[in-house]
Each structure stands twice: as structure tokens, then as C-alpha cells.
Amino acid sequence: MGLDNASVKPHERLAAHLSDDMAAVNALIRERMASKHAPRIPEVTAHLVEAGGKRLRPMLTLAAAGVCGYEGPYHIHLAATVEFIHTATLLHDDVVDESAQRRGRPTANLLWDNKSSVLVGDYLLARAFQLMTDTGSMRVLSILSNASATISEGEVLQLTAAQDLRTGEDIYLQVVRGKTAALFSAATEVGAVIAGADETVVDALRDYGDALGISFQIVDDLLDYWGTGEIGKNIGDDFRERKLTLPLIKAVAKADATERAFWSKVIEKGNQEDGDLEQAIALLTKHGALEDTRKVAIAWSDKAKAALEIVPESDLRDMLCDIADYVVARLK
Amino acid sequence: MGLDNASVKPHERLAAHLSDDMAAVNALIRERMASKHAPRIPEVTAHLVEAGGKRLRPMLTLAAAGVCGYEGPYHIHLAATVEFIHTATLLHDDVVDESAQRRGRPTANLLWDNKSSVLVGDYLLARAFQLMTDTGSMRVLSILSNASATISEGEVLQLTAAQDLRTGEDIYLQVVRGKTAALFSAATEVGAVIAGADETVVDALRDYGDALGISFQIVDDLLDYWGTGEIGKNIGDDFRERKLTLPLIKAVAKADATERAFWSKVIEKGNQEDGDLEQAIALLTKHGALEDTRKVAIAWSDKAKAALEIVPESDLRDMLCDIADYVVARLK
Numbered sequence: 001m002g003l004d005n006a007s008v009k010p011h012e013r014l015a016a017h018l019s020d021d022m023a024a025v026n027a028l029i030r031e032r033m034a035s036k037h038a039p040r041i042p043e044v045t046a047h048l049v050e051a052g053g054k055r056l057r058p059m060l061t062l063a064a065a066g067v068c069g070y071e072g073p074y075h076i077h078l079a080a081t082v083e084f085i086h087t088a089t090l091l092h093d094d095v096v097d098e099s100a101q102r103r104g105r106p107t108a109n110l111l112w113d114n115k116s117s118v119l120v121g122d123y124l125l126a127r128a129f130q131l132m133t134d135t136g137s138m139r140v141l142s143i144l145s146n147a148s149a150t151i152s153e154g155e156v157l158q159l160t161a162a163q164d165l166r167t168g169e170d171i172y173l174q175v176v177r178g179k180t181a182a183l184f185s186a187a188t189e190v191g192a193v194i195a196g197a198d199e200t201v202v203d204a205l206r207d208y209g210d211a212l213g214i215s216f217q218i219v220d221d222l223l224d225y226w227g228t229g230e231i232g233k234n235i236g237d238d239f240r241e242r243k244l245t246l247p248l249i250k251a252v253a254k255a256d257a258t259e260r261a262f263w264s265k266v267i268e269k270g271n272q273e274d275g276d277l278e279q280a281i282a283l284l285t286k287h288g289a290l291e292d293t294r295k296v297a298i299a300w301s302d303k304a305k306a307a308l309e310i311v312p313e314s315d316l317r318d319m320l321c322d323i324a325d326y327v328v329a330r331l332k
Numbered sequence: 333m334g335l336d337n338a339s340v341k342p343h344e345r346l347a348a349h350l351s352d353d354m355a356a357v358n359a360l361i362r363e364r365m366a367s368k369h370a371p372r373i374p375e376v377t378a379h380l381v382e383a384g385g386k387r388l389r390p391m392l393t394l395a396a397a398g399v400c401g402y403e404g405p406y407h408i409h410l411a412a413t414v415e416f417i418h419t420a421t422l423l424h425d426d427v428v429d430e431s432a433q434r435r436g437r438p439t440a441n442l443l444w445d446n447k448s449s450v451l452v453g454d455y456l457l458a459r460a461f462q463l464m465t466d467t468g469s470m471r472v473l474s475i476l477s478n479a480s481a482t483i484s485e486g487e488v489l490q491l492t493a494a495q496d497l498r499t500g501e502d503i504y505l506q507v508v509r510g511k512t513a514a515l516f517s518a519a520t521e522v523g524a525v526i527a528g529a530d531e532t533v534v535d536a537l538r539d540y541g542d543a544l545g546i547s548f549q550i551v552d553d554l555l556d557y558w559g560t561g562e563i564g565k566n567i568g569d570d571f572r573e574r575k576l577t578l579p580l581i582k583a584v585a586k587a588d589a590t591e592r593a594f595w596s597k598v599i600e601k602g603n604q605e606d607g608d609l610e611q612a613i614a615l616l617t618k619h620g621a622l623e624d625t626r627k628v629a630i631a632w633s634d635k636a637k638a639a640l641e642i643v644p645e646s647d648l649r650d651m652l653c654d655i656a657d658y659v660v661a662r663l664k
Contacts, residue, residue, distance in 0.1 A: 037506055038488040095427060095450045118427045118450055119487045122457075126480035129461055133474045141473060142465045148458035155451045156370040174369055 010322035011054050014063060017319060021062045021076060022055065028080045032127050044120040045087065056323075057187045058083045060212075064191025064205045066316045074135040074194050081144065082187045084128035089151060089183075091121035140190045147186035154178010162243045163268055165252055165260070172246055176217045177210070184213030200310055207307040208320065215300035216327050221245035222293045223330065225281055236277045242267045246296065248280070250289035259283055294331055301328045342654035343386050346395060349651060353394045354387065357411045364412065364459050376452040377419065388655075389519045390415045392544075396523025396537045399648045406467040406526050413476065414519045416460035421483060421515075423453035472522045479518035486510010494575045497584055497592070497600055504578055508549045509542070516545030532642060539639040540652065547632035548659050553577035554625050557613055558663065568609045574599045578628065580612075582621035591615055626663055633660045 008016075015022060035041040058079035065075035094117040125148070132141050158175045161167040188209035192202040224238040225247055238245055244252075244267055252263050262279065266272050284290050304324040311317050340348075347354060367373040390411035397407035426449040457480070464473050490507045493499045520541030524534040556570040557579055570577055576584075576599055584595050594611065597603050616622050636656040643649050 035485055035488070038485050038492070040488050040492050041485070092450050092454060095446050114427050114446055115491060116488070118424050118453075119484050119491065121450075122424060123481060123484035123488060125454075125457060126477055126484055129473070129477035130481060133470060133477055136470060138465065138468060138470065141461070145458055145461035145465055149455060149462060152451050152455035152458055153367055153370050153373070156367070156372050156448070156455060159447060159451065160370070160372055 010319060010326040011056060011059070014059055014319045014323060015055070017316065018059055018062045018066070021066075021079070022059065024076045025055075025058050025062070025079045025083070028076055028131075029083060032080065032084075032131060033124070035123070038123075040116060041120055041123055044091070044116055045124065055083065057086050057183060060184065060187040060209060060320075061191040063316050063320055064188040064209075065195045066191075067205070067311055067314055067320070068192050068195030068197035068201060070191070070195030074137070075191060077131045077134050078140065078190045078194060079187075081128045081131040082183065082190075084124045084131065085144070085148065085151075086183060088121040088124040088128070089155075091117045091124070093155075135194065137194060139193055143186050143190055143193065147182045150178050150182040152178075154182065158243075163270070165244065165263055165268055167244050167249065168253075169246065169249055172244075172249055173214070176214055180217035180220075181210045181213030184216070185209035188212075201312075204307045204310050208304050208311075208324075211300045211304035211307060212324055212327065215297050215304060215324070218246055218293060218297040218300065219327055219330055222247055222290065222297065225284055226290055226331065239266070239277050239280055240272065242270050247284050247289045247293045250292050251280075251284050251287045254287040254289075255283070294328075297331070298328050301325065342651060342658040343388060343391070346391055346651045346655060347387070349648065350391055350394045350398070353398075353408065353411070354391065356408045357387075357390050357394070357415070360408055360412045360463075361415060364416075364463060365456070367455070370455075372448060373452055373455055376423070376448055377456065387415065389418050389515060392516060392519040392541060392652075393523040395648050395652055396520040396541075397527045398523075399537070399643055399646055399652070400524050400527030400529035400533060402523070402527030406469070407523060409463045409466050410472065410522045410526060411519075413460045413463040414515065414522075416456045416463065417476070417480065417483075418515060420453040420456040420460070421487075423449045423456070425487075467526065469526060471525055475518050475522050475525065479514045482510050482514040484510075486514065490575075495599055495602070497576065497595055499576050499581065500585075501578065501581055504576075504581055505546070508546055512549040512552075513542045513545030516548070517541035533644075536639045536642050540636050540643075540656075543632045543636035543639060544656055544659065547629050547636060547656070550578055550625060550629040550632065551659055551662055554579060554622065554629065554663065557616055558622055571598070571609050571612055572604065574602050579616050579621045579625045582624050583612075583616050583619045586619040586621075587615070626660075629663070630660050633657065 033042055033045050061079040061082050062075055065078075095114045128144075129141075132144055154175050155178060157171070157178060161171050161175060185206045186209070189202060189206035192205040197205070221238065221243075222245075224235065224245065248263070248267070252260070255263060262276075262283070266276050266280065301324045305321050308317055308321055308324075365374055365377050393411040393414050394407055397410075427446045460476075461473075464476055486507050486509060489503070489510060493503050493507060517538045518541070521534060521538035524537040529537070553570065553575075554577075556567065556577065580595070580599070584592065587595060594608075594615070598608050598612065633656045637653050640649055640653055640656075
């Protein structure tokens with residue numbers, strides 16, 4: 001099948017390895033997404049769920065269960081749960097305020113109004129909790145409801161912290177854990193739990209998901225100033241949304257008075273003019289903030305791989321290892 | 333204490349009877365609402381949770397558990413869960429679209445922006461699921477996650493059905509079950525379940541909650557054309573929001589061609605002018621739609637009381653019966 005070829009990306013190799021399970025996950029998603037009474041629900045979710053991103057999160061659940069030798073059937077439910085929670089988060093992120101719409105940039109919810117995004121997101125969350133309940137595992141429910149609380153707490157924290165120049169790396173890490181790593185780590189942890197793995201293996205897979213998620217989000221934030229836009233994000237999106245991400249936090253820490261005034265103007269006051277994004281990138285480069293951020297991402301990727309060391313060897317374990325490499329390879 | 337005095341309203345009498353438990357519920361709500369990391373969370377929820385509406389839903393859970401002889405401690409968790417789900421629903425209902433804001437009416441989320449309403453609502457939902465998990469009862473989790481799905485499904489259905497003159501009483505009932513009765517019936521059902529009540533009693537208390545919730549919502553919809561605004565709702569709010577509620581559905585069913593054109597103009601097309609609300613009320617009166625709606629509300633209230641007949645007699649049971657009377661007594 002040529003899937004071991006070096007040109008095949010690690011997440012594609014993982015997807016090929018898990019293709020039967022992922023087909024079952026997709027079927028379950030379609031089944032549970034349906035609503036007999038409210039046809040708008042599948043209309044709204046179709047473009048999110050069917051468009052099929054990389055499905056990285058449900059694959060992590062399947063892979064974690066597989067690494068622990070689980071043969072089913074509830075890894076399918078848990079993978080669908082994780083994808084539903086992720087999709088609900090995307091829908092709720094689509095909700096914008098008038099002020100955001102007024103800035104004239106295209107918003108994520110062009111297709112659907114705020115109200116539909118909120119209510120359909122709620123529906124998917126409820127469906128996610130129904131799916132977890134099906135597994136009959138109280139521990140799984142506890143892990144995933146804790147993750148849900150951490151996700152929304154992180155998002156709320158971001159609302160207040162992201163436009164405040166006093167925000168340091170510790171708060172940034174907390175936001176990242178909330179908005180990304182909480183679901184990654186819950187995804188791998190529940191896979192191990194449903195498989196009845198040893199506690200050390202459960203811990204290792206949770207730590208792997210946590211570190212992978214942090215690395216993933218730092219890379220995402222870095223690509224906002226570095227990337228080519230190939231992953232569906234435009235350079236400078238975070239800047240225009242006045243999000244104080246790690247590259248900026250590192251540059252602000254080294255800023256002199258003039259530079260600090262610049263950051264305050266564009267981030268805190270939101271007074272952005274032509275040329276400001278270029279000026280921001282120049283300051284990030286001057287202080288080595290992009291390179292320093294890249295090093296942090298790589299350190300988290302290494303931490304993810306190290307966590308896997310105590311996990312019994314298998315093809316799947318190697319693939320999880322490759323995923324950790326691939327996350328930071330996007331920076332090359 | 334004078335609480336048996338006839339001038340004391342039934343929900344006040346119930347609150348007095350349950351005051352110790354309600355104090356525990358309120359303490360648990362305050363504890364679980366807190367966020368170490370995101371101070372905006374308690375800011376947003378305080379005015380909703382502390383302002384303390386009637387707390388009818390958590391009292392229903394406590395009363396249902398009490399009627400079945402339960403002595404604790406998880407009825408407290410479940411009552412707090414139900415209140416969290418209700419508060420999250422209110423927050424998500426606060427989310428508005430630009431079009432709604434543009435109509436110039438005061439919106440519910442004047443204090444908080446859309447994004448905060450969504451994310452803090454999500455946080456409360458996650459907290460609700462954590463609370464349920466604490467009870468260790470998978471059946472309770474199943475009931476409440478089903479209720480959550482029904483609630484959001486009902487709200488989504490309302491988005492599309494409410495401005496469509498083809499919407500009949502069957503669809504209306506489905507919306508009402510979603511937006512109100514699903515949580516009422518889950519509130520009473522989980523009280524009975526956690527108490528380990530007989531299945532017939534569980535069914536009876538669930539049916540009581542369902543019928544009470546339907547009656548409650550029909551009365552609420554009726555008061556929009558009938559009330560004095562004392563319950564914090566202004567006459568004509570639903571009309572201005574173009575919601576096709578039961579009184580309108582009954583009037584549309586009897587409308588001649590001219591009247592139908594009027595309803596289409598004000599509800600479907602949203603083209604409302606001065607005097608249209610008065611014209612709507614005149615049509616509702618002409619066709620007896622307000623009186624007919626009142627009869628439907630009373631029939632559901634009667635159904636709620638009938639459901640209680642097989643429940644063992646107690647002061648609490650009588651109070652639940654009085655609550656069903658009180659819901660429709662608001663119409664006098």
C-alpha cells in the first residue's frame with residue numbers, strides 16, 4: 001500500500017492504520033449527530049464534521065486504546081465523544097460580538113448566526129455526554145467532564161488575559177492547557193482507561209497528550225507569524241485579534257520603552273495601522289522571540305515522546321512518537 | 333412561623349420546608365461556580381445565581397427525593413446540577429445576533445458580551461456534569477444528558493419553527509418540552525431515582541415534572557399577551573421577537589385571509605408597526621385564543637396533579653400539588 005513510504009505524513013500513516021476504527025467512529029458521529037426534530041442541526045454540523053479535518057483527537061483515543069491492547073467496543077464511543085466536544089468548541093468559538101464583526105474581517109460564522117452556533121454546539125456537548133454514558137465507565141465520565149471544565153475555564157481566562165501585556169508565560173501555559181491540551185490529554189487518558197491499562201501507562205498516555213497538545217498549540221501560535229497560511233490560518237490573524245501569544249510575550253519581556261508603547265497600542269488599545277504587523281514581526285525577529293518559541297515547542301514535543309518510553313513497544317506507539325515529531329516539523 | 337398561612341405562596345411554602353437543603357444547595361453552587369483561574373466566571377454568574385430566582389427547578393429535585401424518603405446526600409448535588417444547567421441555558425439564551433441588537437430593543441446580555449455568555453455557560457455545563465459524576469449513578473447521568481440533548485434540540489427547533497406560520501400545536505409542544513419540560517421532568521425524575529424509588533413512582537414524578545413544565549411554559553407564553561409584566565417579562569416581548577407561541581397558533585388556525593396576511597407580515601416578515609401588538613391582541617381575543625390557551629395550561633396542570641396520585645401521601649406531595657395549582661393561578 002506504500003503507506004510506510006517516508007513521504008506519507010505521520011498522521012496519514014496513523015489514519016491508515018486506524019482506518020477500520022475511524023470508519024466506525026465516523027458512522028457513529030453521523031448517527032448521533034442526526035436530529036429527528038431539528039433539521040438545522042445536521043445542516044450546521046455537516047460542514048464541520050464531514051469536511052473532516054485531520055481528526056487527530058479521535059485518532060489519539062483510538063491509538064491510546066490500541067497501544068494498551070483494547071479490542072473494543074467503547075473506544076469508538078470515546079473517540080466520537082472527543083470529536084463532538086472538539087466540534088462544539090469550534091462552534092462556540094465561532095460566536096462573535098458586534099465589535100469583532102465591526103472590525104471588518106471575515107468571521108468564522110459567516111454561514112450561521114451566533115444563536116445557531118451556540119445551540120448546535122450545546123446539542124453536540126449533550127450528545128457527547130450521552131456517548132460517554134454509554135460506556136458505563138464512571139472514571140471516563142469524570143475525566144471528560146473535568147476536561148470540559150478546564151477547556152471553558154481556559155477560554156474564559158483567555159478573554160481577559162489575551163489583551164493584557166502583564167500576561168506572562170505561566171498564564172499563557174494555563175490558557176493553552178485549557179484551550180488545547182486538556183482535550184488532547186483526556187483523549188489519550190480515556191483510551192488507556194477504557195483498555196484497563198496499568199496506572200503508570202494511563203499516566204504516561206495522559207502526559208503524552210498533555211505535552212503533545214501544548215506543543216501543538218505553541219506551534220499554531222508561532223505559525224501565525226511564521227507560516228505560509230497552508231493550514232487554513234492567515235498570517236497575522238492572532239495579531240489582528242489582539243491575542244498575546246507566546247512569541248509576543250517573549251518579545252514584550254525584552255521590550256524597551258518605545259517597543260512597549262507599540263505593543264500597548266496594538267494589543268491593549270487595539271489601535272492597529274498599516275505596517276504594524278510588519279513592525280511586530282520585526283520586533284519578534286530582533287529579540288529572537290520566534291526562535292525561542294520554537295525551542296519551547298520542541299521541548300514539549302520531546303516531553304511527549306519521553307512520556308511514551310514506559311509504554312509497551314508497538315507500531316502504534318511508534319506512530320504516536322512520530323506524531324510528536326510531526327507537530328514541530330511543521331515549523332521547518 | 334406563619335408559613336402555613338394562606339397568603340404565603342406555594343413555592344414560598346416549599347422553599348421554607350426545604351430551607352436547610354436549599355442552604356446546602358446554595359453553598360454547593362457557590363463552591364462549584366468558583367474558578368481559581370478565571371475571575372470573570374463568578375462575575376458573570378453572580379448576578380444570575382445569587383440574584384436567586386425562585387429556584388423552582390432545584391426545589392423540585394429536593395422535593396422529589398424527599399417524597400421518596402431519601403435522606404441524602406446526593407439530592408444536594410443533583411439540585412445544584414439542575415440549577416447549573418438552567419443557568420447555562422439562560423446564559424446561552426442571552427447570546428444575540430446583530431440583527432436582534434439592531435432592532436433596538438434592550439437585549440438580555442447588556443452586561444456581558446456574547447463570548448462571555450457562551451463560555452461561562454459552557455463552564456457551568458461542565459460543572460453540572462462533574463456534579464452528576466460525583467453521585468456515582470450512571471442512570472442519573474443518562475437522564476440528565478438526555479435532558480440536555482432534548483433542551484438544545486428544542487431550542488434549535490424553535491429557531492426555525494417560531495417564525496413559520498405552518499407551525500402547529502404539535503411542533504409547539506415539542507419546542508416546549510425541549511425548552512422547559514425536559515429539565516423539569518429530569519429534575520423530578522433524578523430525585524426519585526437517587527432515592528431508589530419504585531419504578532412506578534419514578535415514572536409518576538417524571539410525568540409530574542413533564543406536565544408541570546409544559547403548563548408553566550404555556551402560562552409564560554400566555555402572560556406575554558395577558559400579564560401585567562410583574563414576572564419580569566414585558567407584554568409583547570414574544571411578539572416583537574416574532575415567536576409563534578400557542579395563543580398565536582390558535583388564532584392563526586382560525587384566521588381569515590386578511591388576518592393571515594397580518595400574521596404573515598408581523599411574524600414571518602417581521603414587519604411590525606405601531607398598533608400591531610394591539611391588533612394582535614384584538615385578534616387573539618376575537619378568536620378566544622387566550623381563553624383556549626388558558627384551558628390547555630389548566631389541563632396540563634391537572635395532568636401534573638393526577639400523576640402524583642400514586643405517590644405516597646406526605647406534606648411534600650401536597651406541596652408539589654399546590655405548585656401545580658399555583659402555576660396556572662398566575663393567570664387569574
